[in-house]
Amino acid sequence: MKTAAKAVLDACIALGFLLLLEPKLGPLNLHEWGGLVICAFFIVHKCLNATWIKSVTLKLFSRDLPGRVRLNYILDLILLASFTLIALSGMAMAKTIDFSWLFKAEEGAASHVLHGFASFLVLAVVGVHVGLHWDWISARFSRNSNKEPVNESR
Amino acid sequence: MKVAKSGRVVAIAIVMALGIAGSIYTGYWSRMERYMTSIVSPASVEVPAWVKSAQGLQGAQGNGGVAADPAAGKASVGDAAGAAGAAGAAGAAYHGAGAVPVVPVVPAAAGATGEAGGQPAHGRPQPAGFNASLLPIIAGYATVLGLFAALVRLAELLGKRRLAARSVVARFADGAAARREP
Numbered sequence: 432m433k434t435a436a437k438a439v440l441d442a443c444i445a446l447g448f449l450l451l452l453e454p455k456l457g458p459l460n461l462h463e464w465g466g467l468v469i470c471a472f473f474i475v476h477k478c479l480n481a482t483w484i485k486s487v488t489l490k491l492f493s494r495d496l497p498g499r500v501r502l503n504y505i506l507d508l509i510l511l512a513s514f515t516l517i518a519l520s521g522m523a524m525a526k527t528i529d530f531s532w533l534f535k536a537e538e539g540a541a542s543h544v545l546h547g548f549a550s551f552l553v554l555a556v557v558g559v560h561v562g563l564h565w566d567w568i569s570a571r572f573s574r575n576s577n578k579e580p581v582n583e584s585r
Numbered sequence: 586m587k588v589a590k591s592g593r594v595v596a597i598a599i600v601m602a603l604g605i606a607g608s609i610y611t612g613y614w615s616r617m618e619r620y621m622t623s624i625v626s627p628a629s630v631e632v633p634a635w636v637k638s639a640q641g642l643q644g645a646q647g648n649g650g651v652a653a654d655p656a657a658g659k660a661s662v663g664d665a666a667g668a669a670g671a672a673g674a675a676g677a678a679y680h681g682a683g684a685v686p687v688v689p690v691v692p693a694a695a696g697a698t699g700e701a702g703g704q705p706a707h708g709r710p711q712p713a714g715f716n717a718s719l720l721p722i723i724a725g726y727a728t729v730l731g732l733f734a735a736l737v738r739l740a741e742l743l744g745k746r747r748l749a750a751r752s753v754v755a756r757f758a759d760g761a762a763a764r765r766e767p
Contacts, residue, residue, distance in 0.1 A: 445730075452726045456719045540623070548620035551613065554726060558733025565738055 437479055438571045444472045445557065452550060460527035467528075470518045477511070503563060509556050513549040520546040593742065597735045604732020611725035 447469045454462045477484065487504050490496045520542040522530040561568065608614055 449723055449726050449730070453719045453722050455716055456723065457715050458713060544620055544623045547616070548624060551617050551620065554613075554730055555733050558730040559737050561730065562734035562737025562741075565734065 433479070434571065437476070438568075440472060440476055440479070444469060444476060445561075447472070448553065448557070452554065463521065463525050463528050466518070466521050470514060473510075473514050477507075499563070503560075506556055506560055506563070510553060510560070513553045513556065516545055516549040517553065520549070590742070593738075597739050597742070600728075600731045600735040601739070603728045604730075604735060607725035607728030608732060611722055611729065613726075613729050 447465060450456060451462060451465050451469060456462075484504075484507075487496065487500060491501070491504065522528075522533065523542040524546065
């Protein structure tokens with residue numbers, strides 16, 4: 432059940448993120464609120480994998496930790512940093528949502544460049560993430576698979 | 586469903602080809618390059634012509650000369666600026682049509698906020714509803730995601746094949762050594 436929820440959540444994050452890559456696809460408030468929802472989903476995704484994160488963090492510098500797991504962990508760190516950057520720069524540029532109560536930021540080149548750069552970086556890293564978890568994804572969405580997929584890295 | 590290894594390679598090749606085409610269509614690499622340039626050396630980035638013209642427009646408004654008409658403002662600054670109303674303030678933004686935001690949003694003149702200048706232009710005006718004409722761009726981004734995933738799968742597949750080849754060579758060498766022994 433938890434695995435199914437994870438799969439649905441991940442699919443929602445991926446699809447939502449792709450749709451948000453083009454701000455002109457819909458009204459600006461949809462882009463801004465959608466971005467916040469995706470960030471919330473991302474945090475939920477991390478919470479659902481908290482056990483894995485904790486266990487790998489404790490063994491991160493151990494020689495026993497497989498390289499693939501370490502790579503996944505580093506990619507996750509990059510994703511976390513990028514999502515944080517996207518959220519903060521997006522809040523600084525927000526037109527339809529007022530974030531002045533949270534922090535005072537001036538809209539400028541830095542916000543736009545960082546927002547765009549982090550988004551494109553996330554696109555690439557999510558691609559690599561999907562590639563690394565392809566066995567899990569294909570097992571999850573395979574019609575013939577009735578049993579829970581086994582994931583050696585997570 | 587089991588897919589033969591050659592079928593997998595073909596599938597990966599197709600996804601990669603689509604991804605390369607999609608990345609070119611969406612301008613992924615060129616935009617990424619411009620973002621990198623902006624981050625590494627922001628001073629080297631030239632101010633685009635449309636920004637200069639928008640600044641010129643704002644200057645005129647700042648002097649209190651002409652109260653811009655929104656429609657006229659949009660037309661005069663091409664696809665880049667949203668123009669102000671009676672307050673004489675211009676709010677301009679970029680995100681231009683395919684152009685990368687490397688230059689700051691032009692600050693609103695006469696102390697007015699950018700919002701007073703209406704919608705940020707982003708190349709085209711922000712749609713009120715769903716803009717289905719941009720779905721091919723989204724599909725292009727999806728293929729870019731697929732390209733990176735396919736690259737990882739290809740690397741894994743090649744790694745497995747190399748391991749398999751090594752084990753075959755090792756087995757052959759072991760067999761040969763065993764035969765040589767008296």
